[in-house]
Amino acid sequence: MKTRPFAGPFAGRLALAAAVVLAAASCSGPTDPTASGGPEKVTVWFMKDSVTDAFLARFRTGFEAEHPDIDLDIQIQEWDGIGEKVTAALASKDAPDVIEVGNTQVAQYAASGGVRDLTDKSGELKGSDWLPGLAEPGKVDGRQYGIPWYAANRVVIYHKDLFARAGVTAPPRTQAEWLAVTAKLDRGTTQGIYLPGQNWYTLSGFVWEAGGELAVQDGTAWKGALDTPQALAGMDFYRRLQALGKGPKDSDEAKPPQAEVFAKGDVAQIVAVPGGAKIVEEINPALKGKLGFFPVPGRTAEKPGAVFTGGSDLIVPEASTHPDAAYEVVKALAGEKWQTDMAKTMSYVPNHTSLAHVIQDDEGTAAMAAGAAQGRATPNSPQWAAVEATNPIKQYMTAVLTGTDPARAAATASASITRTLGS
Template identity: 80%
Template sequence: MKDSVTDAFLHRFEQDFAKTHKDIDLDIQIQEWDGIGEKVTAALASKDAPDVMEVGNTQVAQYAASGGVEDLTDRTEDLSGADWLPGLAGPGKIDGKQYGIPWYAANRVVVYNKDLFAQAGITAPPTTHAAWLADTAKLNKGATQGIYLPGQNWYTLAGFIWDEGGDLATRTGGSWKGTLDTPQALAGMDFYRRLQALGKGPKDSDEAKPPQAEVFAKGDVAQIISVPGGAKLIEETNPALKGKIGFFPIPGKEAGTPGSVFTGGSDLVVPEASAHHDAAYQVVKALTGDKWQTDMARTMSYVPNRTSLAKAVQGDPGTAAMAAGAARGRATPNSPQWAAVEATNPIKQYMTAVLTGSDPAEAAKTASTSITKTLGS
């Protein structure tokens, strides 16, 4: 997919693969994310499908449900599947069968202003929810926002809900049900509300409106929750902050355990209509093996697909913080209809309702009913 890796990485991989697999010719075609769902579904139904495709990790269920994706369960041991990041491996596994092979991951961390932390007397990043609230309150003085957290940052909310033992939706038998109205999910939303109140983030928009990197770049925001790559945008906007930005994993409920995070990223799938299944597997095995996982992690600042490879990114503070959190990574409910939930996203509406004073239980019940209806459609 476009921008997943650099041209230089692709060139290195092609050159190396050609040397080690002289009987296989690669034809790599780059695709745009916009409209890719329909394109992949059509390819899977064709008789002349690509041999290997990169797909978003949360899209695997949708494609597997449409049919035409090869079951690679018998390959997991050969690919060190026991060591895969759960947030990548889980979405690729549907009804006990592994269709998607984890390729790379990214997740949110806390990006913070080192100068503002020092001025508040905070010498080390917090490691628990309680300490995070206390430190953010210290930072929230005068013109400084302790944290800029928009009201509809629902991926972050999902992590807080998972920390409490809840979920966005669960499956019982063959039916999915929205579960934002459970006590655990409500506790996650309450923590989000308390944290969000320690800043001036809008209650009715997400991190893109306005772009939170631009807000942080003004220099009076102590923390945002973002992928580490957001720091580059901040420094481009305000070069004076170069070298003054730090990172730490989103804190969990207890010290020593990072908070749960949504794991974004990509899996590799092999269409059943591929004419070269053995060659396709060799490409998957190479891209997900130690050599190219390490190269890609260092080139792209991604989290490798296996926990044992986290050491490959320890030299990069932002990616190291991301890798620490990735061990507690999860994904959205593994339903082929989840994309339809995100299209209207009642979770965002629910969050705004709670943050603007509506009864949390009633708002959660309304959102859960909407999710249940969409997942059952």
Template identity: 75%
Template sequence: MKVRFIAAAGALAAATALTACGGSSSGSDAAGGPEKLTVWIMKDSVSDAYLARFKKDFEQQHKDTALDIQIQEWDGIGEKVTAALASKDAPDVIEVGNTQVAQYAASGGVTDLGGKVGELKGEDWLPGLAEPGKVDGKQYGIPWYAANRVVIYNKDLFTKAGITGPPKTRDEWLQITGKLNKGTRQGIYLPGQNWYTLAGFIWEDGGELAEESGGTWKGTLDSPEALSGMDFYRSLQALGKGPKDSDEAKPPQADVFAKGDVAQIISVPGGAKIVEQANPALAGKLGFFPIPGRTAGKPGATFTGGSDLIVPAASAHQDAAYQVVKALAGEKWQTDLARTMSYVPNRTSLAKVIENNEGTAAMAAAAAQGRATPNSPQWAAVEASNPIKQYMTAVLTGSDPKKAAKDASESIGKTLNS
């Protein structure tokens, strides 16, 4: 599902949305007038000012097109998009969560843009955005923006512990976190059910959450590689006092970190703004680094969330809709988006445009190793029951890791094959 990153919270404009939510309004306002294209953008994805700049520029460049940008609510969006794709009056361009593309593509109502990948510089796309958009060899989703987790750390606590800089490898990360974990101070606050973080550790060790072969899915948390990733998670989680039976929202980890006695949390960079709001004394004292990998010089694998753009097959303006996608995914508006919203651009070569922002630069470095959840229309159902969380708690509370992993893998496979 789409990850609603708080990285953009401080950047969002408070102005009223450009238009109210609504259905498609494709067509022209008057005979001989410009062609009206309906574009659905999710609430809080980007600022109104950004959309206003894009609309003005696009319409100047395409005199025969008028954009009707409609802001959509996240609640209930899955059903709304599915209904739109099945209708004869669909919007022309829709923003969707990167891991939702497979679900929508399964309906048969999304246009394959595979023939445009070269023109869109697809060889430069972030893997974590490009891969979920490609289903059965067809490119339905075009990467728009990305965001992923990094480590936010308290610089004062690092200094007091005699640590001069962020770790370069996972082994070094464990060492310095152990050094930071002293007395009432927590080396890291890592809740037991932060499964997106676990996914990165599993991928880094060569494992997968699930794999498909011959049309059949199999959960793979019980592979040696995936078990190794869980073992690293267990070692890291033990160097703090995070609960073993809840995730980062219960209690909100930003509130825990804001108390000042936690050295590190794993979060999107925008989490630092929430921490500083809770404790202004920490303003300017927080640093960022990518989740370390097994070897120096290469960040660890991490889950990449974000959005793709799709064109419904029912759109009556396929060529014009593609021009909207091409512009939003192109260098000019990717650069504007990254600087406005502190997102990671869809291309690895554009990471330089945010290098002056410490948090976003760390996020961009990690995004190069970004991955997405298994590309199945049924993955949303896995997340709904989430046997991965139950598996993590079982291991952290002393259950046999192999048995717990096997049970969770069987549950994942059953759901994906349902």
């Protein structure tokens, strides 16, 4: 996952016709080792900017030293158009052997029948210790197709000076404390929080924390669930928090870029991935050292609130000609050695909850890791990408924030989600 915006971070609906047309041209498959008698050539697709070149160089050298019978052909892919390219690869006969995909893309690709079932490897890979927000999207109908690789989720980034001026000595740990603290910060020219009205991934966390869902599966069918009492409670909390600032009610965190708003210095808090703080400091160097982090608060102080987990999984295509060697690559990338290296290099959350300690020295990443334990993903339907394309959740949020009856707006949004998931 490039630290792509969580609003629409994953590819949309993929057309089978496009897959067929692109299949022959899109894939660069491995060579047959029997032709030369040499090591197996395993082709791996990584996404641009997911990891540094230095990490990839270390991994290639270390892996090939431990597996002299395997040569890695690492190919970097662009996010733009990747959905069609992966679909084409899965439909071809010369697919790459390992592909990095967005965690919520797995169900979409698995539905094609072109992804290898790795359920029998879960025990060896310590699947019981995986982050739920990465493991759950990789599982379809009880079968594990995507192996969690890394994660990133939102935290609260706050302006330490503004907290101190308001007499706030410690970050809030519960939703009730968060509202009280934010109200105390929202005074004069200072915004208690900048929360755009259509930040629907943040809303998702509030809905899950309240016990609600965006959509639920009823047998083989999916239906929208924003109109349940629990989901409505999550939206009500969002409404109350959003009112303690001047965030727009009809746009998301990209319009305007919330980092630019926060960098002006008169906003006490934003909800973002920790890396957003680096962008803020680049815009306004005077804020360097003045920004802090804490996990999104939950209903009680015992654990942080639920959050959306974005990230990447690793899949092995059915068309891989080196499935055993491909699995060795996945096993290494998902294992403790390279997970630790990547977490420290990229400030990502490792795929195993037991590895959270490796990033505790970084305040922002530590807050993210604490929240990741309560991470969730969007509904595991192959059609969910189509929901994001039109995004009735954003429209629902704006409607509620501008005075529409929440129950009526939620019913409309849920009906739209149901139609799309059933199409």
